[in-house]
Amino acid sequence: MALGTRHQALLPLHLARLHLRNYRNFAEQELEIPPQGVAIVGDNGQGKTNLLESIYYLEIFRSFRGAPDEQLVRFGEEVFRVEGTLRGDDGAERKLAAAFERRRKKKKVTVGGAEPERLGDALGKVGAVIFSPSDVEIVAGGPGERRRFLDIVLSLAEPGYLGALQRYRQALFQRNTLLRQGSPAPLVELWNDPLVAAGSRVLEARARWVADRAASFAAHYARVAGGQPGTLALAPSVEIGGDAPSVAAIAAAFRDKLARVAEREQRRGMTLAGPHRDDLRFATHAPDGTALELRTYGSGGQQRTAAIALRMVEAETIRQTRGRESVILLDDVFAELDPGRSQRIVEWIEGEEGGQVILTSPKPTDFQVHGDTLPRWTIRDGVVSPL
Ligand SMILES: Nc1ncnc2c1ncn2[C@@H]1O[C@H](COP(=O)(O)OP(=O)(O)O)[C@@H](O)[C@H]1O
Ligand SMILES: [Mg+2]
Known part of the structure; x- marks a missing residue:
């Protein structure tokens, strides 16, 4: 997949860093995410969807899978925290964070360090769209x-x-x-x-x-x-x-x-x-x-x-x-599609979107089919590492 090639000149607003604590099967994970995005490979049940869910949490402050916040707290823990840093094309950074406390059912959201008056004011800051089976x-x-x-x-x-x-x-x-x-x-x-x-x-x-x-x-x-x-x-x-x-x-x-x-x-x-x-x-x-x-x-x-x-x-x-490209999250999407349809999705991203792309797949071979310009990470048991 030729994703990433045209990002060198201008870096769109992107998620530059992600810090997870006790989110689903992640204990403590800090990631520097490249501006063009990344391809994350891992077997079933290792945390691929959880990772994208955590990113999208910063967009809508709830699970895109419709899971209640209680379920997002790592088993045996009390509080989860998701923190993301957005970086604009001028290099300016903005932090988004969300934390949820299981016992008191208390959610705290901050945008640039401040609590928004209404949750509605904090929605949509990442500008992400998630594709999922x-x-x-x-x-x-x-x-x-x-x-x-x-x-x-x-x-x-x-x-x-x-x-x-x-x-x-x-x-x-x-x-x-x-x-x-x-x-x-x-x-x-x-x-x-x-x-x-x-x-x-x-x-x-x-x-x-x-x-x-x-x-x-x-x-x-x-x-x-x-x-x-x-x-x-x-x-x-x-x-x-x-x-x-x-x-x-x-x-x-x-x-x-x-x-x-x-x-x-x-x-x-x-x-x-x-x-x-x-x-x-x-x-x-x-x-x-x-x-x-x-x-x-x-x-x-x-x-x-x-x-x-x-x-x-x-x-x-x-x-x-x-007024800018969206961050595209693709969860295991190509695994379910024939090569023609997959190719046309890639062409759409290349032609019309062009922002950061974070995709997951169980098979590294999926990417060779499309070429492999996105950096590749692996995920195992809630731990992400560069390949
Ligand atoms: N609150 C939680 N605490 C710890 N582990 C969890 C929690 N919720 C889900 N999991 C674990 O996450 C794993 C599934 O992760 P998921 O991201 O759906 O996998 P996949 O890589 O297949 O997308 C399962 O092993 C499940 O037990
Ligand atoms: Mg999954």
Whole structure:
């Protein structure tokens, strides 16, 4: 893989150092990471995914695998700490750190040594995107996986999204509690305004993101799949007109829908309309033109391709939001793909991204297939060493 060759001239913002303490199977690990990145080789169960998870922890301050913080503390220990140093193209450095204490369930995040007012202010500082074999679940799994994807990307890219999402969840929780208890309708309806206000912001951002990115998704899918078409669409729980309607238009539609489902909500004891029931749809077209939803009808390869195209779109979003290349984390990605698809991912990184690349693989031979310009490290039992 010819990764790294064009990095000599200009060093993009990159993760220059990583210091882990009692994170998963790492006891104490300090790493100087080259600006172009590194390829990490190790057998299964040695800590490859853990290492990338720790890096991505500095991006979203939780596990990309959805693991609770308690699980990230090394067995038998009380506190984990992840510290990363970002270095800009002018050489300026900035430290990001996160520590979690198991017993008190206390998390402390610092950016440049200071605690941010809200966690939302600390998100997205690395500008990383992680590609992982489990991404296929975004396409093949339940709708919750797809909403989680949207929520992470939009929390990173869209100011105010995380706050709206939190307000929405709060209102939804209160409203659902009342419905479950069989409270009278007027009491339930007190929560309609906060639900609609926060929910229509969430839905507007989702609809706009999908509308803005659908063409790019189609292009990435077609390229990785060698010409096959692929589409991305939002399947919102509230019918919204057009591609990207205004918050006000969505709020009106949301209110209408709540009125229509009110009776059913009373019977079912839960809120039946809103962004907590949105979904994303991935499809390809059969030769005769019929749309085939990939979740149900896609082959494993097509589902993986859609997941990769989605991560590419995410990287593009992050790059445009941050105004610089993203740090690309590839966890065991090539092991699962045919050489053609792997090659096209490499070409994408070379052609469009170009930031630091940190990749893992169980097989050193994987890299020879693509050439080997990235420095190589090995990992064993939570200890990383240069090859
Ligand atoms: N909290 C923890 N403390 C110690 N070891 C852990 C913890 N969580 C996971 N592990 C260990 O990490 C290893 C898996 O690491 P992982 O990064 O998934 O491996 P791989 O190299 O296959 O990606 C397993 O051996 C598991 O027992
Ligand atoms: Mg792994």
